[in-house]
Amino acid sequence: MDMQGSRQLAVTQQQAWDALNDPEVLKRCIPGCDKVEATGEGQYAVGLSLKIGPVSARFAGKITLSDLQPPSGYTLHFDGQGGVAGFGKGSAxxxxxxxxxxxxxxxxxxxxxxxxxxQLGQRLIDGAARSLAEDFFKRFDEEMQARHGRTAEPSGGTGAVADKAVNTPSKLPAWAWTAAAFVAIAIVWLVS
Incomplete structure (x- = not known):
């Protein structure tokens, strides 16, 4: 599966970078997350409970950051296991x-x-992924406002953060974005 998207944030590039690399911020912003712990240089252990349709599971995973270019970006490699519920792995x-x-x-x-x-239906998974992504971005925006106030206003001057998610066709279920949210995405790293 391949997905891509973007989101306008009402904070500076450095503020966004710092937040996306802060385990406590991510723990508060990723839906169902109860653990984001540094395990080494650019490595994190993540714990997450999710319910997608009839499937509920606790996922444990690891995230490794590479190609770090502060404050412009990085590559995130993730691997999450949810027992019989399934697994997610990939990069963002x-x-x-x-x-x-x-x-x-x-x-x-x-x-x-x-x-x-x-094995769940694509529409059910896509809907769950969109909902989780929206929840992540809402929480992330609230966290940024609590920390920094509205330091920058997105284009249009409304004071609202604009979502500009772009979806690409996928053959695999889109909930894997939440595995990317084993970060950051979420969006987090992500949106389906």
Whole structure:
């Protein structure tokens, strides 16, 4: 599966970079996440509970960051296991670009999933992935406002953060974005 998208953030590039590399911020922003712990240089252990349709599971995973280009971006490699519920693994390229009134967070995710989750209907999984992604970005925006106030206003002057997600066709279930949210995406790293 390949997915890509972008999101306008109302914070500076450095503020977004710092937040996306802060385990406590990610733990608060990733839906169902109860653990993001540094295990080494650019490596994290993640714990996450998810319910997608009739499948509920606790996922444990690891994230490794590479190609670090502070504060512009990095590559995120993820591997998550949910027992019989399934697995997700892959990579995501995350970039942060200064934009008029803030920062644009863009991502491209390449992922594989398997197990029971992969057997669910595509529409159910896509809907769950969209919902999880929206929840991540809402929480992330609230966290940024709590930390920095509205330091930059997105284009259009409304004070609202604009979502500019772009979907690409996928053959595998889109919930794997949440595995990327074993980060950052979420979006996080991501949106399906």
């Amino acid at each position: 390229q995350v970039s942060l670009t200064p934009a008029d009134g803030g920062t644009t967070l863009a991502y491209t995710v390449h992922a594989q999933v398997g197990g029971k989750v992969a």
